[in-house]
Amino acid sequence: MTSDRHVVSIGLSAAIVAVADENPDVLIVKSGSDALPFGPFDPIAHRTLESGLRTWVGEQTYLELGYVEQLYTFGDRGRHTFKPGEGPRVVSVGYLALTRPTGEPKAPDTIWRSWYRYFPWEDWRTARPAVIADAIVPALQAFETAADAPALAEARRDRARLCFGLDGLAWDEEKVLERYELLYEAGLVAESARDGRTPADHAVRLGEPMMFDHRRILATAIARLRGKMKYRPVVFELMPASFTLLELQRTVEAISGVRLHKQNFRRLVEDQGLVEGTGKMSALTRGRPAELFRFRREVLRERPAPGVRLAPRRVV
Amino acid sequence: MTSDRHVVSIGLSAAIVAVADENPDVLIVKSGSDALPFGPFDPIAHRTLESGLRTWVGEQTYLELGYVEQLYTFGDRGRHTFKPGEGPRVVSVGYLALTRPTGEPKAPDTIWRSWYRYFPWEDWRTARPAVIADAIVPALQAFETAADAPALAEARRDRARLCFGLDGLAWDEEKVLERYELLYEAGLVAESARDGRTPADHAVRLGEPMMFDHRRILATAIARLRGKMKYRPVVFELMPASFTLLELQRTVEAISGVRLHKQNFRRLVEDQGLVEGTGKMSALTRGRPAELFRFRREVLRERPAPGVRLAPRRVV
DNA sequence: CCATTAATACTCATTATGAGTATATATGTA
DNA sequence: TACATATATACTCATAATGAGTATTAATGG
Numbered sequence: 001m002t003s004d005r006h007v008v009s010i011g012l013s014a015a016i017v018a019v020a021d022e023n024p025d026v027l028i029v030k031s032g033s034d035a036l037p038f039g040p041f042d043p044i045a046h047r048t049l050e051s052g053l054r055t056w057v058g059e060q061t062y063l064e065l066g067y068v069e070q071l072y073t074f075g076d077r078g079r080h081t082f083k084p085g086e087g088p089r090v091v092s093v094g095y096l097a098l099t100r101p102t103g104e105p106k107a108p109d110t111i112w113r114s115w116y117r118y119f120p121w122e123d124w125r126t127a128r129p130a131v132i133a134d135a136i137v138p139a140l141q142a143f144e145t146a147a148d149a150p151a152l153a154e155a156r157r158d159r160a161r162l163c164f165g166l167d168g169l170a171w172d173e174e175k176v177l178e179r180y181e182l183l184y185e186a187g188l189v190a191e192s193a194r195d196g197r198t199p200a201d202h203a204v205r206l207g208e209p210m211m212f213d214h215r216r217i218l219a220t221a222i223a224r225l226r227g228k229m230k231y232r233p234v235v236f237e238l239m240p241a242s243f244t245l246l247e248l249q250r251t252v253e254a255i256s257g258v259r260l261h262k263q264n265f266r267r268l269v270e271d272q273g274l275v276e277g278t279g280k281m282s283a284l285t286r287g288r289p290a291e292l293f294r295f296r297r298e299v300l301r302e303r304p305a306p307g308v309r310l311a312p313r314r315v316v
Numbered sequence: 317m318t319s320d321r322h323v324v325s326i327g328l329s330a331a332i333v334a335v336a337d338e339n340p341d342v343l344i345v346k347s348g349s350d351a352l353p354f355g356p357f358d359p360i361a362h363r364t365l366e367s368g369l370r371t372w373v374g375e376q377t378y379l380e381l382g383y384v385e386q387l388y389t390f391g392d393r394g395r396h397t398f399k400p401g402e403g404p405r406v407v408s409v410g411y412l413a414l415t416r417p418t419g420e421p422k423a424p425d426t427i428w429r430s431w432y433r434y435f436p437w438e439d440w441r442t443a444r445p446a447v448i449a450d451a452i453v454p455a456l457q458a459f460e461t462a463a464d465a466p467a468l469a470e471a472r473r474d475r476a477r478l479c480f481g482l483d484g485l486a487w488d489e490e491k492v493l494e495r496y497e498l499l500y501e502a503g504l505v506a507e508s509a510r511d512g513r514t515p516a517d518h519a520v521r522l523g524e525p526m527m528f529d530h531r532r533i534l535a536t537a538i539a540r541l542r543g544k545m546k547y548r549p550v551v552f553e554l555m556p557a558s559f560t561l562l563e564l565q566r567t568v569e570a571i572s573g574v575r576l577h578k579q580n581f582r583r584l585v586e587d588q589g590l591v592e593g594t595g596k597m598s599a600l601t602r603g604r605p606a607e608l609f610r611f612r613r614e615v616l617r618e619r620p621a622p623g624v625r626l627a628p629r630r631v632v
Numbered sequence: 633c634c635a636t637t638a639a640t641a642c643t644c645a646t647t648a649t650g651a652g653t654a655t656a657t658a659t660g661t662a
Numbered sequence: 663t664a665c666a667t668a669t670a671t672a673c674t675c676a677t678a679a680t681g682a683g684t685a686t687t688a689a690t691g692g
Contacts, residue, residue, distance in 0.1 A: 006325045006326070006356045006357065006358055006359070007323040007324065007325050007359075007404055008323065008324065008325070008326055008357070008359050009322045009323050009324070010322070010324055010391075010407060040322045041322065041324070041391070041407075042322055043322070043323075043324050043391075043393075043404070043405035043407075044405075047392065047393045048391055048392050048393070049389065049390075049391035049407070052391075070388060070389065072386060073365065073386065073389040073409055074365075075326075075357070075359075075362075075364055075365035075368075076363065076364050077359075077363045077364070088323055088359070089359035091326060091357075091359075091365070093389055158616075158617050161617070162616075162617065162620070169620075170620055172620040172621070175620075244639090245639085245640095246638075246639080261681070261682070261683095262638095262639090262640095263640080263641085263642090263682085263683085264680075264681065264682080266639090266640075267680095268680095285637085285638065285639085285689080285690095286636085286637050286638065286689080286690065286691095287636075287637035287638025287639065287688075287689055287690075288637080288638050288639045288640080288687065288688035288689045288690095289638090289639080289688075289689060290638075290639055290640090291639085291640095300474075300478075301474050301477070301478065304478070304485070304486055304488040304491075305488070309680095311680075311681070312681090560670090561670085561671095562669080562670080577650070577651070577652095578669095578670090578671095579651085579652080579671080579672085579673090580649075580650065580651080582670090582671075583649095584649095601658075601659095601668085601669065601670085602658075602659065602660095602667085602668050602669065603657075603658055603659075603667080603668035603669025603670065604656065604657040604658045604659095604668080604669050604670045604671080605657075605658060605669085605670080606669075606670055606671090607670085607671090625649095627649075627650070628650090
């Protein structure tokens with residue numbers, strides 16, 4: 001049934017995320033270009049893919065992973081650098097893992113980096129990122145014009161509008177992967193030329209590139225986390241045992257990339273029973289001291305889909 | 317980097333779904349026990365996993381797949397029947413595919429079957445399925461009692477409550493996989509004993525079993541479709557070019573397994589701009605003739621997340 | 633003392649949702 | 663023909679959820 005021509009090897013990659021100082025950090029291995037921690041799956045040693053991942057991530061990064069979620073399995077030829085003849089084809093399984101901030105990583109050549117370094121157009125917390133109007137919109141317009149059929153041009157135009165919220169359409173913070181794939185197809189990220197998809201003479205190189213298809217995996221991870229957060233209390237995997245409501249809000253904002261309405265956020269989070277006051281006060285604030293809250297685990301037993309639905313603030 | 321001990325072979329399985337006569341049918345291959353169409357991924361012939369899937373599904377079932385979505389990659393040892401020594405370990409990638417009803421399948425040993433045959437507890441359209449009160453609740457109670465620690469017993473109790481909507485909790489039609497996994501762990505499905513997870517002398521064998529981990533893949537497919545339908549117009553992949561609003565509603569109900577409030581469903585679907593009237597009337601109804609509608613493709617360019625959010629009917 | 637910063641408590645309009653009622657238009661049959 | 667039955671479609675109405683504030687309180691640093 002399974003002859004030799006069918007064998008592949010499986011690579012496991014993890015987007016390991018922590019939020020520190022209001023930045024959504026991802027663990028990066030510096031090996032030439034930036035890479036996600038990754039390693040081969042050993043079918044003899046490990047019963048499941050996830051246990052394989054946990055093991056070598058532990059060995060390689062000295063991190064104990066808490067929350068782990070499988071994202072997607074990528075098998076595209078041409079988006080992985082292993083050349084034909086160098087052994088079996090690699091199929092990569094991407095994972096999202098959450099952890100609390102740890103300070104400097106203990107493993108060599110490993111650092112925490114804000115994911116907005118790789119996706120500068122995704123951070124709308126202070127303002128609409130300038131790169132959108134300055135570089136993305138004109139480049140996508142050129143991509144539209146370069147289409148060899150009117151229907152294709154229109155389709156490209158529609159994609160651009162929906163992905164980047166043009167012509168008054170709303171910005172959808174969950175469309176991270178759609179945006180990256182559009183930029184990839186339009187030849188606006190370095191990986192696109194590297195994979196031979198577009199000529200190497202393009203001028204626009206948006207965001208920091210990553211090794212193999214790791215930026216695509218990271219885009220998938222961000223999108224999944226932004227969505228999941230709204231109906232599962234996963235943010236608390238990133239928080240310390242007690243925190244102020246503003247700290248919680250800043251964490252949600254760091255991930256979603258948008259600012260929220262403070263009073264409504266508080267109402268939401270309390271009415272849903274996601275947190276409970278500890279009675280203690282935070283000492284480290286500037287204004288009026290805030291109460292420290294903790295995650296109410298019981299919410300998992302009460303509500304079918306408890307999460308931090310976003311209550312965005314009007315754009316000022 | 318990738319030595320021989322790391323090679324595996326990849327199996328692709330597809331839950332191919334069509335709705336006919338108000339039944340959510342899935343394409344089944346009869347080969348001993350019921351199986352999903354599956355085949356090995358050939359890394360030499362195919363550029364992507366999805367193109368590999370489309371090719372051999374086309375060859376094996378004579379179906380042209382329209383909508384295809386990757387579900388999950390399972391690598392568990394012990395949930396796949398291939399024994400050690402029989403070649404490389406198989407990692408299976410599950411897919412969901414949607415198609416319009418085709419009548420009898422053309423491929424040999426292939427039939428359409430309602431998915432509720434495998435998940436009888438998931439069909440709440442006429443009433444709460446009797447199997448829940450008759451078999452599931454008592455068996456899960458026994459499973460709770462059999463726990464060797466009070467904390468474990470309580471955790472099992474909570475899972476049962478949340479999964480099956482006990483003690484007045486709401487039924488969440490999306491928790492299909494959670495329910496199946498709970499029944500699997502509790503030894504209440506045939507696969508559990510087959511995999512050696514539970515003693516073979518258990519009396520309860522809920523639903524029709526499937527080969528390998530195919531029932532788990534199907535559970536994942538149902539859950540994904542039930543969720544996705546609410547924010548993406550995927551139902552229309554299952555509908556003919558024109559249809560009455562009741563036909564559309566019956567399709568949504570077949571998938572979700574719950575009855576909807578007719579007037580509110582109509583309001584939702586029209587206000588969202590998901591459909592538009594064709595001006596023609598349906599001839600095949602019993603009561604007052606209904607207008608025929610068609611899917612408004614433009615909705616994809618207008619709304620960020622158009623879908624059929626469920627407006628459930630009060631349980632009578 | 634007061635400007636600044638943040639926390640927390642309320643208010644209010646608008647929209648979305650759930651559950652109907654009312655009426656219209658077919659078919660089949662007494 | 664009249665009416666029972668089955669749908670389709672149009673409206674209504676109360677309640678809940680959401681978005682956008684205003685108002686008040688409590689700290690710190692000159």
